[in-house]
Amino acid sequence: MAKYINADPTEVVLGPSTTQLFRNLSLALYDYLGPGDEIVISKIDHEANIASWVQLAEWRGCKIVWWEGEESPSPTAPTSSSSTSSTKKTNPHLTPTSLAPLLTPKTKLVTATHTSNILGTITDIRALSAYIHANSSALLCVDAVAYAPHRAIDVQLLGADIYCFSWYKLYGPHMASMYVSRSAQEKALKTIGHFFKPTHTLENKLGLAAANYELTASIPAVSEYLARTPWEAIAAHEEVLQGVLIEYLNSKPEVYTIYGERVADREKRVPVVSFTVKGRESKGVVDAIEERSDFACRWGSFYSNRLCEEVLGLDAVDGVVRVSLLHYNTGEFPGCLSFCGVSLAFVLRTFILTFIPCNRGGNQRVRQGARRGRVFVIIA
């Protein structure tokens, strides 16, 4: 597992979930923070990389500095989205430029998502970590849960101090991994383990004997498989797939608003495509799509409630319609592309023309894998 992300074995720990590992980490950082210190918390993150830091700030009397990122202009952006105000962004990015005014000598921790599970936008973590380390002594803590299923990971290259993702999003068991660099461990972490246990490794410090043995036994096989995975080819394929959907949504700006990048460029986004439909509830859209087709997509805020409500200006419950694509959505590649792209566009078009409100099911229909063997798979 350490090898897969290019870390030292003393720098990684397994746990039941990313949410749990961040919580463990926040306990281990208790003494690192004190009254008057500042934590810059990304508001475009999943709550897993927010709640622990809000709680820690409360416990330690720290100041929370919220970071909404900056709106990135897009060739096809609706005019109202060029705003840099604190609400109603549609394409926020976590950038060094937007972070710069928030960093002070008191900043001890900065949090960021590598990819939002709503926006699909890839944060340039290398640029962020370089900026933070050149301009402050703060640690950078990254949530990579929505990034990991789409790209290879090299923590040395990325330069973040803390980096966490979940194996169940990466074709593995329901577990998560956290990386904390040796230098960050030495600088900031106290063990939360029993007093008589060693404290040399991250596992010693944060593990709490919580990693399920049976599931852990599967990780070497999964990481070996992933190490052989042709990530470049996957990114290229996903770019084509998301391009079909994004192109369709862009063709009707009066109907659809995309949240995140409106271009399919693999350098900019992964194929987690979220949108709203003018005049329709997201729930109703998803219900109607499922009523009329075998496409499985989801609606809501996906635990990124602050992003949806406070940054995008959406209803925190109804949120967005989210379509998540993956490399294994292909079978016969060209056939699948035309099938899934054109068909989903067709379904959406039909739906818009013949909308009938429908209240069945909704988000209760949880991850169904490749729903009845069809094209769209929800994993994130």
Ligand SMILES: Cc1ncc(COP(=O)(O)O)c(C=O)c1O
């Ligand atoms: C971006 C992101 N971060 C964090 C999480 C939480 O991960 P876990 O379920 O392992 O706590 C999720 C779960 O969907 C997610 O999408």
